[in-house]
Amino acid sequence: MSKALILSGFLGSGKTSLILRLGKYFAEDLKKKVVIIVNEIGEIGVDGDFLKKSGMDSYEITEGCICCTVRRDLESTLSYVLSSIAPDYVLIEPTGIAFPSVIKKIARKNDLDALVIGVADATRFVKLYSESREFIERQVREAEIISINKIDCIKSQAELKVLTEILKQLSPKAKIVFTSAKTGEGIKELAKLLSSTSGFEVLAEEFIDSTVESKASWYSAKISVRFKKPTSGVEVKSFGIELMESLKNRAGNIQHYKILISNSGALKFGLTRKEDAVSVDGSLAGWIVNATINVLLIDKDLSSEKIGKIFEDELTQKSKKFGFDYEIVEHEGEHHKVEHKEG
Secondary structure, three states, X not given: OOEEEEEEOOOOOOHHHHHHHHHHHHHHHOOOOEEEEEEOOOOOOOHHHHHHHOOOOEEEEOOOOOOOOOHHHHHHHHHHHHHHOOOOEEXXXXXXXXXXXXXXXXXXXXXXXXXXXXXXXXXXXXXXXXXXXXXHHHHHOOOOEEEEEOHHHOOOHHHHHHHHHHHHHHOOOOEEEEOOOOOOOOHHHHHXXXXXXXXXXXXXXXOOOHHHHOOOEEEEEEXXXXXXXXXXXXXXHHHHHHHHHHHHHHOOOEEEEEEEEEOOOEEEEEEOOOOOOOEEEEEOOOEEEEEEEEEEEEEOOOOHHHHHHHHHHHHHHHHHHHOEEEEEEEEOOEOOOEEEOOX
16 A cells, blocks of 8 residues: 655745655665655745656645645545556645645545654744644644654754653654754654554544635745856856845745746755745756746735735846846736846
């Protein structure tokens, strides 16, 4: 029987990096057949493209959350994957505002042995829990395994102990493992736990639209970029970091800001809070003339319209500095074109 692993956790907890580490370990070290299904709340995906560029067999579901508004898309995707590929593992990454119970029900309906891995960001879980207690509790309490992630960023063992105790209270039966998707620490231990852990019973719950429950707004877009002269991957990386830093300075309450710049390779930039440095994954080799930018910016304080205006203002400023023309070809559910060319 194929096994479904549902990586649940709040926005920016490191689910994509962890799923990439876990997927590669299963595929390369254990020689298992792995498929990843990733869900984005906006119309334009970021993580699915990044996983594909990283060499994983991935399928992306956009424009809503698979636990509520687009659950039928998950059902049809699972049906296709199981009948045509027959993987050993299906790794499912819902949006950071999803509730895992419905996803587990759908997986079991398709005869999958389903487990939930709750991913907790060691650097900000306590803060998130204080701000959105009921929402976080719903995500954590159904996890058979809790991965306390980003432990490479934790300097205080006392802080880690407090976090561990909170999680044990929220989900007393869950097994806890400490991981770093960045360094690979704890990945083998997590994989071992998966083979020895049984799934909890899924309790009946009323339908709740998690996109409304989260109280977050978002802006998503796809942009076509053409540099006026061949530009190095290093320079493109500098552009991405500067763009994210400018967005951070004008942000409200960042839930998760992420941008993917891609051609034959890909660079993914991320932010989960204002006080953090921009995270960068991936690489771009050679000289770049044409590239695609995928954007998903989720904020708890700003409206979608305001987030979009800030992004487009900052992109225009960066186009002058780094020398490129751009065209917004898709934007927040609408298909329209906004062209910007420098003199």
